[in-house]
Amino acid sequence: MNWDEVVKAMLPEHLLLAGMVVLLTLEILRGRPRDGFVVAFMALAAAAAAALMLHVEGYAGAPFNGHFSVSPDASLAKFALIALALPVVLISRDDFAETRYYVLLLASLYGACLLVSSDSLPTLFLGLELMSLPVYALVLLAQLRADSAEAALKYLVLGGTATATFLMGVALLYGWSGSMSTAVFAAALGSSDTLPIAGVVLVVASLFLKAAIVPFHGWAPDAYEGASVPVTAFMATIIKAGVLFAALRLFETAPVARPLVDVLAVLPLVSMIWGNVAAIRQTSFRRMIAYSSIAHAGYLFYALLGAGPGRAQAVIFYVVVYGIMNVLAFTVLPRGTDDERSDRLESLQGLYQRRPFAAIMLAVSMLSLAGLPPLPGFVAKFLVFRNVLAAGYTGYAVLGLVASYLGIYFYLRVIQYMFMNAATADQPAGHPRRLALAASLLCLAPAIVLAFFPGWLLDRF
Amino acid sequence: MGESTWLNGLLWLPALGMVAVTLLPKGRDSLVRGVTFGCMVLQLFIAALLYQRFDGTVAGLQFATDVPWIRDWGVGYRIGLDGLNVLLVSLTAFLGPLVVAGAWSAVHKDVKLFHVMVLFIQFAMLGTFLAQDLFLFYVFWEAMLIPMFLIIGLWGGERRIYATLKFVLYTAFGSILMLAALIYLVLYTHGSSGYMTFDLRHLSGSQLPLNTQLWLLSAFALSFAIKVPMFPLHTWLPDAHVEAPTTGSVILAGVLLKMGTYGFMKLGFPLFPEAARAMMPVIMTLAVISIVYGACLALVQTDIKKIIAYSSISHLGYVMLGLASLDLIGIQGAILQMVSHGLVAGGLFLMVGMIYERTHSRAVADYGGLAKMLPVFSVFFTILTLASIGLPTTSGFAGEFMALLGAFNAAWPAHLAGNDLPLTLAVIAVSGVVLGALYMLWLAQRILFGEARAPHAPLTDLNARETAILVAIVAAIFAIGLFPGEPLAKTELAAREFQQRVAGETIQLGSTR
Numbered sequence: 004m005n006w007d008e009v010v011k012a013m014l015p016e017h018l019l020l021a022g023m024v025v026l027l028t029l030e031i032l033r034g035r036p037r038d039g040f041v042v043a044f045m046a047l048a049a050a051a052a053a054a055l056m057l058h059v060e061g062y063a064g065a066p067f068n069g070h071f072s073v074s075p076d077a078s079l080a081k082f083a084l085i086a087l088a089l090p091v092v093l094i095s096r097d098d099f100a101e102t103r104y105y106v107l108l109l110a111s112l113y114g115a116c117l118l119v120s121s122d123s124l125p126t127l128f129l130g131l132e133l134m135s136l137p138v139y140a141l142v143l144l145a146q147l148r149a150d151s152a153e154a155a156l157k158y159l160v161l162g163g164t165a166t167a168t169f170l171m172g173v174a175l176l177y178g179w180s181g182s183m184s185t186a187v188f189a190a191a192l193g194s195s196d197t198l199p200i201a202g203v204v205l206v207v208a209s210l211f212l213k214a215a216i217v218p219f220h221g222w223a224p225d226a227y228e229g230a231s232v233p234v235t236a237f238m239a240t241i242i243k244a245g246v247l248f249a250a251l252r253l254f255e256t257a258p259v260a261r262p263l264v265d266v267l268a269v270l271p272l273v274s275m276i277w278g279n280v281a282a283i284r285q286t287s288f289r290r291m292i293a294y295s296s297i298a299h300a301g302y303l304f305y306a307l308l309g310a311g312p313g314r315a316q317a318v319i320f321y322v323v324v325y326g327i328m329n330v331l332a333f334t335v336l337p338r339g340t341d342d343e344r345s346d347r348l349e350s351l352q353g354l355y356q357r358r359p360f361a362a363i364m365l366a367v368s369m370l371s372l373a374g375l376p377p378l379p380g381f382v383a384k385f386l387v388f389r390n391v392l393a394a395g396y397t398g399y400a401v402l403g404l405v406a407s408y409l410g411i412y413f414y415l416r417v418i419q420y421m422f423m424n425a426a427t428a429d430q431p432a433g434h435p436r437r438l439a440l441a442a443s444l445l446c447l448a449p450a451i452v453l454a455f456f457p458g459w460l461l462d463r464f
Numbered sequence: 465m466g467e468s469t470w471l472n473g474l475l476w477l478p479a480l481g482m483v484a485v486t487l488l489p490k491g492r493d494s495l496v497r498g499v500t501f502g503c504m505v506l507q508l509f510i511a512a513l514l515y516q517r518f519d520g521t522v523a524g525l526q527f528a529t530d531v532p533w534i535r536d537w538g539v540g541y542r543i544g545l546d547g548l549n550v551l552l553v554s555l556t557a558f559l560g561p562l563v564v565a566g567a568w569s570a571v572h573k574d575v576k577l578f579h580v581m582v583l584f585i586q587f588a589m590l591g592t593f594l595a596q597d598l599f600l601f602y603v604f605w606e607a608m609l610i611p612m613f614l615i616i617g618l619w620g621g622e623r624r625i626y627a628t629l630k631f632v633l634y635t636a637f638g639s640i641l642m643l644a645a646l647i648y649l650v651l652y653t654h655g656s657s658g659y660m661t662f663d664l665r666h667l668s669g670s671q672l673p674l675n676t677q678l679w680l681l682s683a684f685a686l687s688f689a690i691k692v693p694m695f696p697l698h699t700w701l702p703d704a705h706v707e708a709p710t711t712g713s714v715i716l717a718g719v720l721l722k723m724g725t726y727g728f729m730k731l732g733f734p735l736f737p738e739a740a741r742a743m744m745p746v747i748m749t750l751a752v753i754s755i756v757y758g759a760c761l762a763l764v765q766t767d768i769k770k771i772i773a774y775s776s777i778s779h780l781g782y783v784m785l786g787l788a789s790l791d792l793i794g795i796q797g798a799i800l801q802m803v804s805h806g807l808v809a810g811g812l813f814l815m816v817g818m819i820y821e822r823t824h825s826r827a828v829a830d831y832g833g834l835a836k837m838l839p840v841f842s843v844f845f846t847i848l849t850l851a852s853i854g855l856p857t858t859s860g861f862a863g864e865f866m867a868l869l870g871a872f873n874a875a876w877p878a879h880l881a882g883n884d885l886p887l888t889l890a891v892i893a894v895s896g897v898v899l900g901a902l903y904m905l906w907l908a909q910r911i912l913f914g915e916a917r918a919p920h921a922p923l924t925d926l927n928a929r930e931t932a933i934l935v936a937i938v939a940a941i942f943a944i945g946l947f948p949g950e951p952l953a954k955t956e957l958a959a960r961e962f963q964q965r966v967a968g969e970t971i972q973l974g975s976t977r
Contacts, residue, residue, distance in 0.1 A: 393651055
């Protein structure tokens with residue numbers, strides 16, 4: 004083990020860890036409660052910069068051989084994860100002053116970074132769990148709502164099931180191959196034996212559960228609604244991205260053989276349809292976003308159908324665009340003192356008259372999530388379906404596109420509420436906050452770049 | 465600074481205008497209108513310059529730009545003028561300032577957002593016409609939805625939300641299948657030629673099996689046919705037109721509907737020529753049904769806007785008929801009819817808007833004897849009515865006549881060969897001319913003549929701004945009607961290429977005399 008390599012390759016992780024240590028030390032020393040925000044933000048910014056530096060440098064290395072390695076693609080994925088957390092932290096300050104919130108957030112990110120770089124199934128498992136566990140607590144931290152405990156418990160129980168399923172799958176794969184390397188999974192994809200296929204199916208099922216794919220999606224609407232706004236934003240973007248990066252790590256570039264293709268295609272397809280249809284009936288904004296994220300998880304897993312380098316390109320680009328647009332929506336969302344009321348979709352009525360900037364940003368976010376050009380969400384959708392078509396699954400691609408069409412209506416309805424309906428009398432005032440504005444600008448800048456120059460990110464693969 | 469700079473300037477001027485208008489201070493409505501109008505006028509000048517310098521005797525693209533955009537997929541920022549789009553680009557640029565001027569006193573709510581959206585849709589429409597790259601085309605094509613959604617939904621009539629959602633959901637459904645088809649087409653070309661590109665010039669050279677062509681053309685055609693709209697996919701149009709504000713109706717009738725026919729002409733038929741030939745009887749039949757059905761529905765409407773909306777379905781049926789004839793005269797007529805309909809229907813919708821501003825009614829029954837009350841209005845309305853009917857010396861005559869002539873030209877050899885369908889269809893299509901005269905003249909008779917009455921009478925006649933708008937439109941209608949050879953000279957070569965590409969050898973022999 005080369006110590007220089009250990010320091011350099013894990014620099015983003017080290018910086019996150021340093022942030023946690025400083026935060027905990029400050030807590031012991033009884034610093035002012037607001038300190039948590041500043042330290043966490045600086046740690047994140049430094050970690051993001053480190054990941055970007057490693058990517059630009061094209062750094063590749065394996066400090067813990069067979070367990071942890073860094074590639075330029077992995078550094079890019081880490082940068083995306085950490086950078087997405089920056090605006091989330093910026094909108095957290097009003098809700099959370101406690102140090103523990105920021106420690107949990109950094110810990111979860113540490114786990115996400117770990118799984119991106121994992122080379123062995125135990126490391127991947129460690130990363131996945133380290134990413135998920137703090138979130139159960141984060142959901143519970145929302146004291147604004149009475150039902151957040153219920154949401155957190157639901158999430159915890161189902162998350163535990165996912166953990167068990169994942170371990171069972173890993174056990175089967177180990178029993179088949181006698182190896183704990185992540186490469187076993189890719190090898191099992193091409194196998195036709197029962198044992199490896201069962202292992203793959205179990206692992207994929209646990210990822211489906213964590214990404215909220217139908218029929219494992221039941222926890223998502225409750226958890227998204229029960230958590231506070233920044234935590235919902237964190238779950239909808241970074242956790243989802245982390246799970247998809249875990250899937251990407253396992254699938255690598257290996258082609259998927261026939262019986263597994265149908266498993267991998269049908270459930271995501273059902274997710275797209277159900278997520279988009281169920282979102283139409285929602286009256287709560289966060290529940291609607293939960294169903295939207297169920298549909299988007301479907302598109303993301305669709306991207307795994309195509310083999311080769313296009314897979315990583317599609318997943319990372321989609322995750323980045325989807326993450327930016329989701330966080331953008333949450334940064335501008337008007338917030339009132341009564342969380343339950345301000346979360347209602349009707350409270351968005353006439354938003355354009357009251358706060359034009361917020362309304363336009365929310366419209367940009369919705370149109371991008373709907374995948375309408377010229378917004379970057381379209382390029383992301385295009386990438387996914389190009390991959391599916393290139394892999395030869397024309398039927399699935401057409402069905403998926405039609406499913407994505409079903410989603411257009413409820414996104415447009417949000418715009419209709421904001422622009423075309425008159426405001427009702429008792430709307431939450433929701434004055435703009437400076438940090439939230441900074442957060443939305445942080446999302447807007449890359450969104451504009453990706454809308455006009457998608458090649459800037461796409462040509463990096 | 466090459467020649468392409470002018471074309472880029474034309475395309476990006478509205479986008480720059482959007483930024484400029486967004487940055488204007490709050491509450492300065494006249495300034496917003498002025499900047500938008502100035503931007504549109506400047507654009508018209510550039511378009512006029514480009515039209516003047518466009519050389520109809522040279523094949524291929526002119527003023528073209530070709531810059532890689534997403535290198536990895538072979539997507540490029542490729543724009544250019546050719547014979548197929550030069551007239552439509554000019555039409556779009558021509559209607560731009562008129563649309564802004566027409567909305568000068570009609571829009572008082574969210575004036576800034578309104579003008580940003582008008583510039584946005586202008587940008588998207590020009591982009592759609594100019595795009596020479598399939599990806600770019602699709603981006604612009606879909607981008608038109610967003611501003612139109614807001615224009616109808618924010619400034620429209622009572623049922624505006626229903627109408628705008630119907631419009632978006634209809635058109636988006638077509639485009640989603642088109643997206644699948646275009647990715648498939650590019651991947652197929654990639655597989656056979658070895659490199660991936662969205663360049664239209666390259667894609668139209670790909671040799672697809674007939675079966676694949678039929679599927680892909682169906683997907684493209686669905687999208688285009690919804691936009692035209694062709695029977696039986698037309699039901700969104702009356703709602704959208706009636707609920708849209710005047711500006712929305714003018715943009716919709718003036719330019720947006722031509723996107724559908726342009727799509728057939730630019731992509732649908734040339735990319736899949738064999739399939740296009742195989743599907744021609746179906747397309748012709750639907751076109752003729754659109755002509756007659758649209759005209760019949762226009763006859764029984766009681767809302768002036770609805771009459772013009774249904775007449776659009778009928779008139780665009782001629783465009784499709786002319787294109788589907790695959791006869792040079794028919795194709796030229798179709799192109800001319802697109803421009804003519806943009807001017808005439810655009811003008812009529814503007815006039816309905818003008819009278820609506822005064823009376824707040826669009827019901828035919830509310831009006832009578834306007835000729836006595838509003839003489840200037842009535843003169844212009846009569847001229848536009850006659851142009852809509854297709855009276856000689858107006859642009860409507862040249863377009864409709866040539867499209868029908870093309871249909872007969874193509875039908876005669878088929879008739880001699882024992883296939884009577886094209887001839888039957890052409891004969892039925894002629895009846896549309898009679899029906900067109902019937903509903904338009906009847907409309908004019910009901911509202912212009914007879915006992916003088918109108919809501920909120922007495923009314924003031926057209927002011928200088930309104931008169932100027934209509935003078936410009938009428939001048940363009942007569943210019944094309946009297947000298948159709950001038951614009952047709954710019955399109956002839958492209959029309960010939962289109963014909964040769966789609967008709968192939970077999971039909972071409974029959975139709976060339």
